[in-house]
Amino acid sequence: MVRVYLHEVTKIFGKNVVALNKVELEVRSGEFMVVMGPSGHGKTTLLRIVAGLEEPTEGEVWIGDTLVASPRKGIFIPPRDRNVGMVFQNWALYPHMKVFDNIAFPLRIKRLPRNEIEKRVKEIAEVLGIAETLDRYPRQLSGGQQQRVAIARALVKEPQVLLMDEPFSNLDARIRVMARAFVKDIQRKLGITTILVTHDPADALTLADRIAVLRRGSIQQIGLPNEIYDKPVNVFVANFIGDINLFNGLIIGKDNEVYFDGGDVKVQLPRSINVRGNEDVILGIRPEDVILSKEVINNNDLIYVGKGIVEISEFAGGKFNVMVKLQSTEVKVVSSTSFGLGEPVHMYFNIHKIKIFDKQTEKLLYG
Ligand SMILES: Nc1ncnc2c1ncn2[C@@H]1O[C@H](COP(=O)(O)OP(=O)(O)OP(=O)(O)O)[C@@H](O)[C@H]1O
């Protein structure tokens, strides 16, 4: 397998649409990299540049030891010579071709002998569990099966790199879970270097060896899923990878102690916190790091926030999504126990999970 390396890749469409801005991304050999970002922030463009369907405006693209694109050096290797398989955003199956012919298509372009094509198509269809559908048209398949055909077509030419553009977006929630497990399994079995792009944090957290977060064409952070989740570099990443409560307030130093004062939400912070006093900050805490209790708890890992009233408590399969009102501030909580509506509760934050961001730059200061 090979590594894929984008070095300071910029893509500008027309005069001033900056789709990618100096993207620096190394995908290790055999790695499953998930690139996430909101709609229109450059995900598809990044994949198309690796595949050779777009030329970068600046920078270099490497696949293994081969420089496949460098405008400065006048290098551009076309898609057919890159040995990359791509699963497109809408799968793009040919509706008038049977499944067999859809999968065989890239091999026919390569002019492989007929018996070799038949052998490879049958093999990959077997691996993906769609062998019995080869004689059908795409419209005669379920969504999950159509997706497998698209993956089979990308894999049949035995590419060195697999690119997947939102491969689960057309699937309903239950099938999506199975499809994810399936893609992860195939990737692991084949050990193929993979880049998958998505706007869905669940895809990223469940599939990725590492995650890269894109915002308006710029990489914000690259890291292990738990790093991105627990140590997001800024508010954007924190918010994008999962639910988080954010409170505006001030850091206050008093009598050798450090406090966060956000009006309704006032908490004492660890002294180790390296933030100057009177600073405008944003405190972030994920719903599962907020603890509710009917009685007072004494625990060094928890800091007291105050007494609130339960406004909403919804069962969400093994846990409860709770909304608590602290005076006029609403706090989202994920709790393992249920609470009655209107019930008064004591609220605590897990001291190890508090994040403090700079108000101006929104960068992580502590956490
Ligand atoms: N061929 C093109 N010509 C002009 N602008 C383009 C072209 N392709 C993409 N763009 C612009 O580049 C930016 C990034 O687009 P891209 O398709 O990479 O986003 P995306 O992250 O894949 O979004 P989505 O999640 O909606 O698929 C957008 O502003 C888009 O309008």
Ligand SMILES: [Mg+2]
């Ligand atoms: Mg896209």
